[in-house]
Amino acid sequence: MGHWSDFLLDELVQEAGGKVDRQLLADALARAGHEIDVLAGRQFNPAQRGESIFESFGLPFADVPNLLVGTMESPAQVRAIPDPVDPAHSAVLQLATCDQPAVHAARAAEALRVAGLSVAQAYQSDYLSREFVLGFLGSVPPPERTELFRRAMDPARRINIPIFVTQHDGWWIQVTRRLIWATDQTPDEGRLWEFLIESDEDRLPLFAVEPVLIVAPMTQPMADWAFTARLWTEKVQVDANPKWSRLATAIHGHGVPTVTLDPDSTPQEIACQLVLKAFWHGYIDGDEPALADAIVAAYPKAVERVERGTGAADRRSAAAVLFEGLLRPGFNPAQGAELTRRYVRRKANIAVMEHWKREKPQRYPWTRIGISERRYYKLLPQFVEKSGGRYDYDQDDVVERMKAHLKQFDQDRELRAAAMQVLISRGFGQDAARKWLQRHRPQEALTAQPRRPRTPEA
Numbered sequence: 001m002g003h004w005s006d007f008l009l010d011e012l013v014q015e016a017g018g019k020v021d022r023q024l025l026a027d028a029l030a031r032a033g034h035e036i037d038v039l040a041g042r043q044f045n046p047a048q049r050g051e052s053i054f055e056s057f058g059l060p061f062a063d064v065p066n067l068l069v070g071t072m073e074s075p076a077q078v079r080a081i082p083d084p085v086d087p088a089h090s091a092v093l094q095l096a097t098c099d100q101p102a103v104h105a106a107r108a109a110e111a112l113r114v115a116g117l118s119v120a121q122a123y124q125s126d127y128l129s130r131e132f133v134l135g136f137l138g139s140v141p142p143p144e145r146t147e148l149f150r151r152a153m154d155p156a157r158r159i160n161i162p163i164f165v166t167q168h169d170g171w172w173i174q175v176t177r178r179l180i181w182a183t184d185q186t187p188d189e190g191r192l193w194e195f196l197i198e199s200d201e202d203r204l205p206l207f208a209v210e211p212v213l214i215v216a217p218m219t220q221p222m223a224d225w226a227f228t229a230r231l232w233t234e235k236v237q238v239d240a241n242p243k244w245s246r247l248a249t250a251i252h253g254h255g256v257p258t259v260t261l262d263p264d265s266t267p268q269e270i271a272c273q274l275v276l277k278a279f280w281h282g283y284i285d286g287d288e289p290a291l292a293d294a295i296v297a298a299y300p301k302a303v304e305r306v307e308r309g310t311g312a313a314d315r316r317s318a319a320a321v322l323f324e325g326l327l328r329p330g331f332n333p334a335q336g337a338e339l340t341r342r343y344v345r346r347k348a349n350i351a352v353m354e355h356w357k358r359e360k361p362q363r364y365p366w367t368r369i370g371i372s373e374r375r376y377y378k379l380l381p382q383f384v385e386k387s388g389g390r391y392d393y394d395q396d397d398v399v400e401r402m403k404a405h406l407k408q409f410d411q412d413r414e415l416r417a418a419a420m421q422v423l424i425s426r427g428f429g430q431d432a433a434r435k436w437l438q439r440h441r442p443q444e445a446l447t448a449q450p451r452r453p454r455t456p457e458a
Contacts, residue, residue, distance in 0.1 A: 036247060037190030041230050041256030042066055055151070055159045056095055059174055061214045062160050063228050064093045065189045081216070081226040085282040091256065092226035098218045105170030105217040109288035112227065112278050114168045115215045116259070116271030116294075119231060122164050122175060123261050123270070128233055130194055133161055133177055133208045137196075149206070152181040163211060172218050175231070178209040192232070213259070213274075227283050229257040229274065234336070248329065257281045260337040272298030273340055280329055292319040295326075299341075302348035309352030325351050365399050369406065379405070412442075419445040426450065 042065060054062045067090040069082050077097050080090035105111070122128055137145060151157050160176040167173065180186060180193065182205040193207040211231040216223040257277040261270060272294040278284050279291060296303050296319045307318035325347035361367035366376035383401055384393040419442035423433035427450040436448060 036251075037188070038192065039247065039258075040190060040251050040254060041258065042190050042254070051156050053154075053157045054093065054095055055157065056176070057160070057162050059160065059162055059165065059176065060094060060096045060098070060172065061174060061216060061223075061226065062093045062095055062158065062176070063091060063178075063212045063214060064158075065091075067091075067093070079222050081223055084225055084227070086254065091228050092214055092216065094216075094223055094226075097221040098223075099221075101220050102170035102218050105219045106168065107288060107290065108217075108225070108227070109275055109278070109284045109290035109294075111168060111171040111173075111215055111217070112275050112284070113271045113290050113294050114171075115173045115213060116274035117267050118164070118166050118173055119175065119213060119259065119261075119274065120265070120267035120270040123231075123233065124267075127163050128175070128211045128231060128261070130196055130208060132163065133179075134196060136161055148179075149181060152179050152206070153183060155183065155185045155187065161208070167218070170217055170219055172216050172223075173213070175211050175213050177211050180207045180209060181205060182207055191230070227257075227278060229259050229277060232258055232260045234262045252280050252329075253282070255281075257283075260340070262337045265337045266298070268294070268297040269299070269337070269341070273337070276326065276329075286323070286327070291323060292316045295319040295323060295344075299344050299348075302344050305348045306351050310355040321351050321355075322348055365395050365402075368399050369402055371406070376402075415442045418442070422446060423448060 052064075056062050064080065067080050069080050069088055069090050077095075079094045081092045081094055083089050083091050106114075126132060137148075140148060148159070152159050159179040161179055163175040163177060165172075165174045178191075182193070192210040194210070196206045196208050197204040211233075213229045213231060214226060215228075216226040257274075257280075259270065259274050259277060265273075275284070275288075275291055275294045279286060279288075284291075293316070296315045299322075303315055303318045303322060306312065306322050307315060310318065310321055312318035312321060322344070326344070329343070356363050357367070364373070366373045369376065371379075379402060380391060380398070382405075383398050384391050416437055419437060420433050422445040423436060424430070426445075426448060428436065428448070429450075432450065437445075440448070
């Protein structure tokens with residue numbers, strides 16, 4: 001069966017009407033579908049049945065694409081973990097049971113924050129790079145490496161190279177990269193691939209899929225909860241920039257979370273981003289204490305700005321105020337980690353402004369005038385000229401001039417309304433009176449006479 005975008009072709013051709021180049025429209029749909037798949041991390045194809053063989057080098061978990069729970073035939077010790085957000089599907093497969101389950105496990109948000117710090121350490125140590133995967137492959141003896149490459153050519157095999165593994169307070173944390181030898185039969189799952197072996201003379205079709213994080217509690221032999229996320233570094237070029245506002249809700253509801261990393265990101269920023277992505281995708285609730293703690297640690301200047309501007313009791317209270325503005329993310333993860341920082345800074349400024357609007361409205365000129373902020377800035381160019389791209393003006397002077405302008409505007413409007421009534425009483429029609437007022441002063445309405453009907457010529 002084809003890609004999901006293929007099913008829209010006939011519908012769009014019918015809506016367009018007339019003569020439509022079906023191939024051109026099909027190509028446009030395919031490009032848009034690919035962009036959405038990349039951002040979502042899933043292809044949203046109809047269910048495809050087939051045998052898959054997982055090789056994880058001893059790790060207990062592996063990511064699995066779009067698996068419908070209950071449709072997989074597997075050994076007893078292998079289990080598809082229902083996705084916490086979409087229990088009908090699974091994104092993580094448990095390949096081995098936990099022999100010694102933990103008695104206690106930390107809350108999910110705290111475990112994810114620790115996972116974010118671990119990811120940051122791995123990134124700074126260059127574990128998420130192509131060179132690390134090549135080093136792993138280089139450590140495999142040549143005969144076994146050749147056999148490994150042969151198995152990777154099989155599209156039914158999913159070979160996951162371990163990047164790092166750690167545990168924290170009853171939780172298992174791992175990052176892997178799938179090894180792919182690309183062929184015509186290799187399915188496109190909406191994930192990003194990176195060339196492993198490339199030279200001027202030769203370019204082998206050997207790829208490493210983007211790093212994938214899996215976090216799961218180990219309090220029972222078979223886990224009943226798991227979180228997975230994709231890790232995008234600055235070396236990953238993402239050719240996907242659709243209208244994010246139209247896709248954000250769908251991707252957060254059905255896509256795989258994506259964490260973006262760059263050299264300027266601090267470990268605390270990466271950890272906070274991971275926790276926020278888990279919240280936006282519905283894996284954790286907004287009342288988790290780790291959310292406020294992560295925001296305080298990652299964005300201390302933004303939190304301090306909110307604390308100082310709103311008079312919050314402490315940093316955690318200020319982080320809670322800032323978090324209210326982060327409930328609906330408005331940025332595209334394909335544009336990198338810097339956009340996350342700018343988004344948080346902007347939300348901090350908005351939180352302070354909204355506080356002052358409520359607590360001290362006279363602080364803002366539009367409230368002193370009695371109009372909306374939108375109307376104030378639409379009127380401002382009539383009173384002030386921009387200098388260097390900014391408005392530099394005496395606020396008190398502009399407020400008084402704008403008050404006088406609006407007062408005169410209201411008087412003129414009342415006068416025109418009265419003149420309109422006079423004209424109608426003198427025999428003008430509604431349209432004729434409006435046109436008359438466009439050409440005359442309202443004061444002249446007292447002596448205005450409607451035109452006499454034209455008599456046909458004999």
